[in-house]
Amino acid sequence: MRGVHRVVVSSKRLRYDFQIRRNITIVRGDSATGKTTLVDMIWEYTNNPSGSPVELVCDKTCSVLTGTLWKEQLSGIRDSIVFIDEGNEFVRSADFAKEIQGTDNYYVIVSREALPALPYSVEEIYGIRTSGKYGTLKQSYHEFYRIYGTDAVKTEVKPETVITEDRNSGYQFFQSICSEHDLECCSADGKSNIFRLLKERKEERVLVIADGAAFGPEMDRVLQLLTERENSALYLPESFEWLILSSDIWTDNEIREILSTPYDYIESKDFFSWERYFTALLIEKTKGSYLAYSKKKLNTRYLNDKIKAAVLLKMEKIVLS
Structure with missing residues (x-):
């Protein structure tokens, strides 16, 4: 599945109207905010569409996955938007992540807890905003996309230390820039270690650079830590490849068109996260050229002054000098 899909679920009392655009969407929030009600209404409609007081309008089939027989249910679901309510323990398992990878469905998961086995985007974590009888999804972390505080921080970010998610090409690129300006650059060796490194470096001005396309599971605890200090910031592009x-x-x-509406090009069956798509796209676009890209080892041509300047220009309000 690809593209943006609008879901309208309504009864005489309630109406939900929202759009889904990636393979994994997380809906969160406290009790009594309407999360379970939404899934219950979809379940009622799908089990008795002709006799239910619930109306559901969507260009895709909507399904609810639940219970111990979830694998059997999932095996029969194709090209659908699948809703999963909180309380279903299987969503936290590596087994679930393995099963949904390679399927052509979109998944909407209600969960107040982080789901570290799933690579979901910081952009696709929502709460439910209600106005009377009307409900829609409210993006939770939009202001943290691409640069921490684009909408809120008015001053430049000048870190002493840059922490990258891994040791791949992105780390090699920023390590080169940092070494030119006597800044430290280190790798967390995985996004789950970023929280620990931030705690260890609480006296430093730290800039964290990570793939926003899959950083969703870490966002809560990293954000909570950052709200307690004013000397660190998050920069969350979709991925380093997206940044390039x-x-x-x-x-x-063609690249410009893809970047403007990536959901129209990224097939959920082929790419578990958008980061993987942008990596494949950059490799394909540069194959056979002097800028041929490799994720594991950075082509040194990307370290020439013109390219470094172009990338840093894209990183608004961040000063690595």
């Missing part, structure tokens, strides 16, 4: 592609290093209208 969006830096206008070369003129390619």
Whole structure:
């Protein structure tokens, strides 16, 4: 599945109207905010569409996955938007992540807890905003997408230390820049270690650079830690590859079109997270050229002054000098 899909669920008392655009969407919030009611209404409609007081309008089939027989249910679901209510323990398992990878469905998961086995985006974590009888999904972390505080922070970010998610090409790129300006650059060796490194470096001005496309499970605890200090910041592009592609290093209208509406191009069956898609796209676009890209080892051509300047220009309000 690809694209943006609108879901309208309504009864005489309630109406939910929202859009889904990635393979994994997280709905969160406290009790009595309407999360379970939403899933219950969808379940009621799907089990008795002709006799239910609930109406459901969507261009895709909507299903509810629940209980101990979830694998059997999932095996019969294709090209659908699958809703899962909180309380279903299987969503936290590596087994669930393995089963849904490679399926052509979108998944909407109600959960107040982080789900570390799933690579979901910081952009696709929502609460439910209600106005009387009307409900829609409210994005929780929009202001943290691409640069921490784009909408809120008015001053520049000048870190002493840069922490990257892993030791791949992104780390090698920023390590080169940091070494030129006597800044430290270190790898967390996995996004789950970023929280620990931040705690260890609480006296430093730290900039964390991670893949926003899969950082959702870590967002709560990292954000909670950052709200207690004013000397650190998050920069969450979709991925390092997205950052390269969006830096206008070369003129390619197809790349620009893809970046403007990536959900129209990214097939959920083929790419478990958008980060993987942008990696594949950059590799394909540069294959056979002097900028041929490798995720594990950075092509040194990406370290020339023109390319570094283009990437840093894209990173608004961040000063690595």
